[in-house]
Amino acid sequence: MNSQKSLLGTQPLTQHYILVLRIVMGVLFISHGHELFDSKAMQNFADWLQKDLHFPQPLLMAYLRTGAELFGGIILVLGLFTRIGAFLIMITMFVAFFTAGKSAPLGDGEMTFAYAIVMFTLVLTGAGKVSLDYYFFGRGR
Numbered sequence: 001m002n003s004q005k006s007l008l009g010t011q012p013l014t015q016h017y018i019l020v021l022r023i024v025m026g027v028l029f030i031s032h033g034h035e036l037f038d039s040k041a042m043q044n045f046a047d048w049l050q051k052d053l054h055f056p057q058p059l060l061m062a063y064l065r066t067g068a069e070l071f072g073g074i075i076l077v078l079g080l081f082t083r084i085g086a087f088l089i090m091i092t093m094f095v096a097f098f099t100a101g102k103s104a105p106l107g108d109g110e111m112t113f114a115y116a117i118v119m120f121t122l123v124l125t126g127a128g129k130v131s132l133d134y135y136f137f138g139r140g141r
Contacts, residue, residue, distance in 0.1 A: 014128075015128045016130070021118065021121075021122065022077065022127060022128070022131070023077055025076055030069075033069035033070025034070065035066055036070050042066065043062075045066070046059040049061055055099075064092075065095075065096075068089055068091070069092060072088045072089040073085075073089075076122070078132055079131025079133055080127075080131070080136070081133065086119045086122035089119045090116050093116035101113065
């Protein structure tokens with residue numbers, strides 16, 4: 001007997017993997033992005049961006065990063081416009097990797113690199129069949 005059918009009926013197992021990946025990563029990024037509503041945390045982050053990383057417009061960059069994580073996470077959980085949300089987070093994670101992570105995938109940048117690669121995977125696969133993208137548009141969008 002086919003192990004996929006015995007575990008989950010006729011639905012391909014990979015569709016459920018994509019769903020779990022989307023939900024888990026979405027919740028993680030929502031929790032990272034919730035500080036968007038804490039002005040002191042945003043100012044502290046902006047100060048760090050300016051002092052340690054020499055970012056131009058650090059407060060704007062702090063809000064862009066946090067907004068991408070919060071709204072990208074919500075998009076992933078909903079599975080609506082998933083590729084767009086994953087792309088925003090992927091770019092954010094690659095920027096973090098190349099700046100704060102010092103381009104070290106086995107050192108300081110390990111988590112940001114891993115997050116970026118997971119988001120790249122979701123950009124390629126889309127939301128899967130268990131998503132609002134599939135419901136509204138008939139594809140993994």
